[in-house]
Amino acid sequence: MPSLKDLKNRIDSVKSTRKITKAMQMVAAAKLRRAQDAAESARPYAERMEAVMSGLAASVGGSDGAPRLIAGTGSDQVHMLVVMTSERGLCGGFNSTIVKAARLKIEELKAAGKTVKILTVGKKGREQLKRDYRSLFVDHVDMSEVKKVGYGNASAIAKDLMDRFDAGEFDVCTIFYNKFISVISQEPTVKQIIPATFEAPEEGAEAGALYDYEPSEEGVLADLLPRGVSTQIFTALLENAASEEGARMSAMDNATRNAGEMIDKLTIEFNRSRQAVITNELIEIISGAEAL
Numbered sequence: 001m002p003s004l005k006d007l008k009n010r011i012d013s014v015k016s017t018r019k020i021t022k023a024m025q026m027v028a029a030a031k032l033r034r035a036q037d038a039a040e041s042a043r044p045y046a047e048r049m050e051a052v053m054s055g056l057a058a059s060v061g062g063s064d065g066a067p068r069l070i071a072g073t074g075s076d077q078v079h080m081l082v083v084m085t086s087e088r089g090l091c092g093g094f095n096s097t098i099v100k101a102a103r104l105k106i107e108e109l110k111a112a113g114k115t116v117k118i119l120t121v122g123k124k125g126r127e128q129l130k131r132d133y134r135s136l137f138v139d140h141v142d143m144s145e146v147k148k149v150g151y152g153n154a155s156a157i158a159k160d161l162m163d164r165f166d167a168g169e170f171d172v173c174t175i176f177y178n179k180f181i182s183v184i185s186q187e188p189t190v191k192q193i194i195p196a197t198f199e200a201p202e203e204g205a206e207a208g209a210l211y212d213y214e215p216s217e218e219g220v221l222a223d224l225l226p227r228g229v230s231t232q233i234f235t236a237l238l239e240n241a242a243s244e245e246g247a248r249m250s251a252m253d254n255a256t257r258n259a260g261e262m263i264d265k266l267t268i269e270f271n272r273s274r275q276a277v278i279t280n281e282l283i284e285i286i287s288g289a290e291a292l
Contacts, residue, residue, distance in 0.1 A: 002273075004274055018259035018260060025249055025252035025256060028246075032245040032249055035244075036180065038238050042238050049231050068165075068195075069229070072172070072195035073171045076114070076171050080119060080172070080173040081105060081117070081176065082173065082175040083098060083119070083125045084098065084121040085122035085125030085128075091245075091251055092254075094178060094244055095128065096128070097188045100188070101188045105176070105190060118136045119140070120141070121143060122143055154237055162229060173194035175191050177191075180246060189239075193232050193233070196229070
């Protein structure tokens with residue numbers, strides 16, 4: 001049975017831990033508001049950009065003038081997987097859900113005889129994947145010095161990917177990230193960005209306005225597609241940032257609650273032990289008095 005001193009030291013230790021988790025929860029809550037606003041503000045632009053490119057792609061179809069970013073290389077043998085995770089931990093299952101989706105995709109592609117290459121964004125995903133897939137890594141993007149995610153960060157990643165695509169290093173590129181739903185809910189998302197894919201319009205949806213493009217639909221689409229890749233990566237980074245802070249806030253809230261429950265249990269155990277010590281001392285005093 002632990003001594004009173006051991007119990008008191010443990011209670012003090014858990015109280016210190018609770019202070020830290022509470023502070024981290026408050027910091028995450030403050031960051032979450034800004035990250036959530038940024039992610040939600042970017043969604044309308046990304047959706048409209050995709051709608052415009054989808055209309056252009058439907059018009060161009062499979063013509064010989066279709067840009068390579070939408071027509072592809074004619075093969076799907078080599079796949080580039082961009083796994084986007086956080087630089088820091090203590091955010092619950094945020095990173096694990098992304099890595100799990102990436103692992104499933106990797107095993108699926110390997111079973112189909114495809115070649116897989118991995119580019120990681122954020123060291124937590126790299127740490128979890130390197131044990132089994134170190135040989136598949138081609139590059140890593142360090143975001144540890146980035147205080148606030150900007151379009152420039154996404155543009156740099158997109159340029160690197162498009163340069164590799166033009167050099168023939170891969171045929172298909174897919175990104176993995178968490179889409180922010182709420183503080184307690186983040187949706188693991190897998191999205192192919194090269195060649196660009198677009199969702200078919202829902203049945204009954206109103207037809208969009210008709211436009212005449214100058215110089216040509218192919219030319220406009222060729223200019224928009226690189227921006228579209230950058231926009232999708234930027235949106236993924238923003239969604240990830242909001243999801244990370246939401247997951248961290250939820251995890252620290254749970255940790256704070258658990259610490260409180262542990263303190264209550266230890267306090268009860270401490271009081272019972274102290275009462276037992278006092279009772280034993282009283283018995284000894286009374287026994288000594290009776291002996292006299």
